[in-house]
Amino acid sequence: MLKMYLFLKKLPQTSSLIFYGLALFWRCDPLKTSILFFITLLNALLGPLLVWLSAEVIDEISRSPFELSSWNTLVWAAIAYIGFTLIVDALQPVAEMQKRLLTAKLEAYLDEQLMKKAVSIPDIAAFEDASFHTNTQIIRYNEYFVTMWVTIVSQTLSGIVMIAAGSLMIGMFAPWVPILFLILAVPKLYWEAKLNNATFEGRKEVQDLRRRAEYYAGVPLIPETAGEVKMYNLVPFFKTSYRNTSMKLLHTLSNDQKKLALYQLFWSVLQSLATGAVLIYIVRQALQGAVSVGDLLLFIGAAVQFNEGINEMFAAFAIGARETRHLGNIHSFLHSKNSMENGETMLPDQKSEGFAFDHVLFSYDGDKTVLDIEKLDIPLNKTTVLVGENGSGKSTLIKLLLRYFDPNQGAIFYNGMPLKAYDIEHFRSHATAVFQDFLKYEMTLKHNIGMGDISSCGDLSKIESASMFGGVDLFLHKLENGYETELGRLFGGRNLSGGEWQRVAISRAFMRDESADILIFDEPSSALDVFIEEEIFNKLNRLTQGKTVIIVSHRLSTARFADHIVFLEKGKVAETGTHDELIKNQAQYANLYRLQAEKYV
Incomplete structure (x- = not known):
């Protein structure tokens, strides 16, 4: 009872997600949505109508012979039956065509929404989160979900019409039969929804296995990795890793399908027994003369229509409970609130100051501190070079300057204002950068x-x-x-x-x-020879007026061209000054400079 209560408690949330799904259809293409749903409803109505017409034809035949020339009720009923049958057959391919077109439109619409969401995220912290990539993959590779969701909505509409029409026709003979079928359907709905939810292929553990398997299969096939893969003969390793992961995925999906098959077998048998008992009852009524042959056919056809409607609608609801979980993931991701808040201040045309750090602490995981800078100025109208060994925090500092991340503590200022005060898009439009991983x-x-x-x-x-x-x-x-x-x-x-x-x-x-007022270059010359490097930095030095130029380099020879040098060590500012000043200090910078210079002597 508690589980049933929890299930019913979630119905409002599920319903809101279903309406969100319907809204997605309408937004991506109102015309195709209208056409598909109109054809679906018309098809659903024609089924019960054909059952009723067939019963009328049989009753008329039993009362009077078929004479085409007389144009009696029987002839008109037969013509109507043939006409509606042709309409049903003609509408089927049209409905399938509209379904495929709407599926393609909805896929494209979701891709556009995903790109829109990516643009709206101001920082890059989300993009470095593994769950972000799982969510984007679920949305991007969504053909199965979109096709399923179109089918679910169509089946739900069709099922409602078939149940209503079947109930009306059955109710004329045995009002208790629809109630019996509904009593059987409710627990079936609950358990099917519960089981489909548990075996949902879009759940995180399944998607993680899919993503890992795709990674193992893809590494040996892309040009960026081909050289190293062949050098170290890594294809067997990735092949084995792919096989192990895909087998684990297959085992998970196989167990899911076994559970579903056993469940469906149980309810199919139970439903068949109930339907058989009802048919025995109505046949006995016919043998006793209580109903006509046409009425018997009408009852059987109506029962079939009713059960098909229940199966379609409740299967749609049961699968829908699973797919709304997927839909919920899409909704939550596309409408999630960004962790980084945007400012409203626009950069002025005239600048008076560069960057200033005030007691800045930063870590990616909230544990290991990457930057710990008490005070640091990066001046305007000058070229500043950030130097230090690998892992000293140079690239991280650049990410903070461009506000890809915010400090965990402290503040960074530009032109006398905190970076958080600026409109992010406007601020970045006045910057340019060459990244290490361009x-x-x-x-x-x-x-x-x-x-x-x-x-x-x-x-x-x-x-x-x-x-x-x-x-x-x-x-x-x-x-x-x-x-x-x-x-x-x-x-x-x-x-x-x-x-x-x-x-x-x-x-x-x-x-x-x-x-651009801010020019940032993160290892811009790592693949260039020293002559081209010198030429580029000479050009940079001529662009400093009214600008803040920042260069990250592991080559200390680069720092000789700079107006200002910041030497970082383990995330802290060890030294600042000009090249000549730091050489005279005879500290870390001077020692590292001598070590690098000896390589060329």
Whole structure:
């Protein structure tokens, strides 16, 4: 009883999700939704109508012979029966077509909603959460769910009509029969919903297994990993890992299907026994002359329609209880509140200060501190270089400056205002960056560079200017179609070397050289030789007026060109100053500089 109470208690929430699902249909395509539901209702009405007509035809035949020339009631009933049968047959492929089209539209609509949600998330913490990727995969690879949900809604509408029509026809002979069938259906609904919920393929543990299996299967097949996979002969390892994971997934799904099969067998037998008992009762009535042959056929047909309606509607409800869980995941994800709050202040045109850190503490997991900065200034109108060994917190500091994360404690200021006060989109529109893990877009060279300022993606003169700054013009003559050359292997384009890709990324960043007040470069020259590196940093030093230029580098030779150096060690600021000042200090920076310089002596 408690379980039944809990089940009924959840009905309002389930109902709200069902209405949300119906709203999704309407939003993605009102016309196709209307057509599909109209055809579904019409089909559901025609079934009971054909049963009634067939009963009328049989009764008329038993009363008078069939004469086509007389155009009596029998002839009209027969013609109507044939006509409605043709309509049912004609509507079936139309309904299937509309269902497929609506499924495709709903898939596209959900993908758009997912992209809209991704845009609305201001920080990147969510994107580094494993559950985020599980949720996005559930939504993106949603063909099964969307098809099922279209079917569920259609079946529910059809089932309601068939139950109502069947009840009316059966009620003329035995009003207690619909009540009997409903009494049997209610516990079936409860247990089917409970079992379908427990065996739901969209549940987290199943999706995690699917995602892991896809990862193991995909690693040996993508160009980025092909070299290392072959070098270390990793295909057997990934093949074994894929087999083990897929077998575990198959075992889980197999157990689910066994439970469902046993349950369905039990209720099918029980329902068949009840239907058989009812048929024995009505046949006895017919043998005693209480009902006509047509009435007997009408009763049997109505009972079949009623049971089909119950099976359709309650199966839809039972599966729907499972699928609404999926729908609930979609709703919760798409309507989840962002953890990072947006400010309202817009950046002024004139800046008077750069960045300032005030007692900033930050950790990714809330446990291990990655940054612990009591005081730090990154000045305006100067080039600041962040240096330090791997793991010292350089890249994390950059993420805080761009407000991809907020500090756990303390505050970061820019132009005298806390970063939290600024409108995030407006703030980032006045910044540009080259990241250590920059993207290689599978697009033309023009688009690869133009992505830095999407509004100027078609401005070839601006793209050419940016490419000269980044050094793309030095290898442009090698590309057969110039800026229209397709890059990357995914669509059969040309691949570039690591250094060439890095120049493309630098050029992309300089699409905003005029509008950006904050220029950030995270290891921008790791794949470049020292001569090109020096050339790029000389160009950067000429762009500092009115701007804050920040460079992250593991090469201390880079710091020689800087106005200001910040040396980080284990997440703390160890030293700040110019190159000459830090060399004179004879501390960590000077020691590390000598170690690196010895490699070239």
